[in-house]
Amino acid sequence: MKNFSYSRAGTSQEAVTLIATIPNAKFLGGGTNLVDLMRENIEQPDALVDVTRLPSGGIAESAAGGVSIAASVRNTAVANHPIIRQRYPLLSQAILFGASGQIRNMATVGGNIMQRTRCYYFYDEAAKCNKRKPGSGCDAIDGFNRIHAILGASEYCIATHPSDMCVALAALDATVRVTGPDGERAIPLNEFHRLPGGTPHIETALKANELIASIELPPLPFARQSRYRKVRDRASYAFALVSVAAALETENGRIRNVRLALGGVAPKPWRAHEAERVLSGAEAGREIFRRAADTELGPARGFRYNSFKIELAKRTIVSVLSELVGDNQ
Numbered sequence: 001m002k003n004f005s006y007s008r009a010g011t012s013q014e015a016v017t018l019i020a021t022i023p024n025a026k027f028l029g030g031g032t033n034l035v036d037l038m039r040e041n042i043e044q045p046d047a048l049v050d051v052t053r054l055p056s057g058g059i060a061e062s063a064a065g066g067v068s069i070a071a072s073v074r075n076t077a078v079a080n081h082p083i084i085r086q087r088y089p090l091l092s093q094a095i096l097f098g099a100s101g102q103i104r105n106m107a108t109v110g111g112n113i114m115q116r117t118r119c120y121y122f123y124d125e126a127a128k129c130n131k132r133k134p135g136s137g138c139d140a141i142d143g144f145n146r147i148h149a150i151l152g153a154s155e156y157c158i159a160t161h162p163s164d165m166c167v168a169l170a171a172l173d174a175t176v177r178v179t180g181p182d183g184e185r186a187i188p189l190n191e192f193h194r195l196p197g198g199t200p201h202i203e204t205a206l207k208a209n210e211l212i213a214s215i216e217l218p219p220l221p222f223a224r225q226s227r228y229r230k231v232r233d234r235a236s237y238a239f240a241l242v243s244v245a246a247a248l249e250t251e252n253g254r255i256r257n258v259r260l261a262l263g264g265v266a267p268k269p270w271r272a273h274e275a276e277r278v279l280s281g282a283e284a285g286r287e288i289f290r291r292a293a294d295t296e297l298g299p300a301r302g303f304r305y306n307s308f309k310i311e312l313a314k315r316t317i318v319s320v321l322s323e324l325v326g327d328n329q
């Protein structure tokens with residue numbers, strides 16, 4: 001790992017100024033992803049600007065009736081907060097299914113959103129990777145691609161976004177509030193992460209020098225009835241092969257409100273809009289859940305080792321939605 005300087009920002013404004021004035025600087029959250037990437041020489045910043053001690057509102061109810069979560073709040077604190085556990089259980093569950101207790105104690109909300117893919121070839125300096133080195137190619141496409149994307153990939157990149165937390169945020173229609181040299185702006189979480197297209201190295205809508213300040217969760221009363229299911233190779237300390245975040249409300253057996261997002265299957269947290277369209281207003285039950293899953297996964301494309309994810313994603317959707325309507329068979 002090469003040498004770097006370290007500064008701790010006291011305010012958001014100071015953080016934004018430092019990042020703009022120090023050449024090749026990066027924000028530092030808990031360091032649980034960035035420091036690993038620096039050790040592997042995948043990221044080589046000359047300076048780190050620590051943003052974990054910025055004054056913040058922590059986790060607070062917003063004027064709109066939702067909840068605001070500062071970017072520096074640790075993942076554990078979000079997962080354990082009573083309001084999150086009661087009103088947005090899928091978010092609490094998603095976080096607790098990720099990483100380990102120690103990592104969640106360090107990891108911040110901002111860092112979780114910005115964490116980078118776990119594609120083996122991205123981490124291997126000897127491999128071709130358009131995300132790490134634009135124009136070099138993608139060794140994952142014809143390589144060992146068991147963990148890779150089945151939706152939203154391109155001929156340049158088939159890496160998945162690894163976050164569990166972001167899948168729940170996608171289902172909840174969260175908003176990312178950012179601050180930068182041009183002031184503040186809000187980016188819908190579902191527009192924050194980009195599909196790779198021909199430029200997989202551009203991963204988010206965040207501009208250079210912009211800081212994630214907070215996440216806003218809208219009021220969503222039916223999210224009290226929600227679940228996050230993660231399917232993975234080991235019961236802990238493993239990234240999702242497929243995950244499903246869902247919230248469902250029925251009235252007289254018909255689906256009144258539904259939110260569905262998938263993880264582990266795409267280069268970004270995947271909001272399942274097509275499935276939601278099939279489900280809205282329909283009579284709840286396994287048949288319509290399967291039809292919705294078939295519709296969402298219709299455009300899915302498997303590669304040599306990951307085609308199993310298509311059926312796995314469909315079955316996980318059906319299982320989670322069935323559980324939400326009390327059908328646990």
Ligand SMILES: Cc1cc2nc3c(=O)[nH]c(=O)nc-3n(C[C@H](O)[C@H](O)[C@H](O)COP(=O)(O)OP(=O)(O)OC[C@H]3O[C@@H](n4cnc5c(N)ncnc54)[C@H](O)[C@@H]3O)c2cc1C
Nearest residue numbers: 029030031032033034098099108110111112114163164212
């Ligand atoms: C062994 C292991 C297992 C894991 N398993 C899982 C898992 O199962 N599920 C899962 O979801 N995650 C998992 N993770 C990933 C973990 O969740 C991330 O490493 C963590 O969320 C990153 O947060 P951080 O604060 O440490 O970010 P850092 O490592 O500090 O930063 C990550 C990136 O975010 C940027 N950044 C940080 N804060 C801001 C900000 N406020 N504004 C703009 N940019 C910012 C940094 O510049 C950097 O580019 C695992 C990690 C490890 C090491």
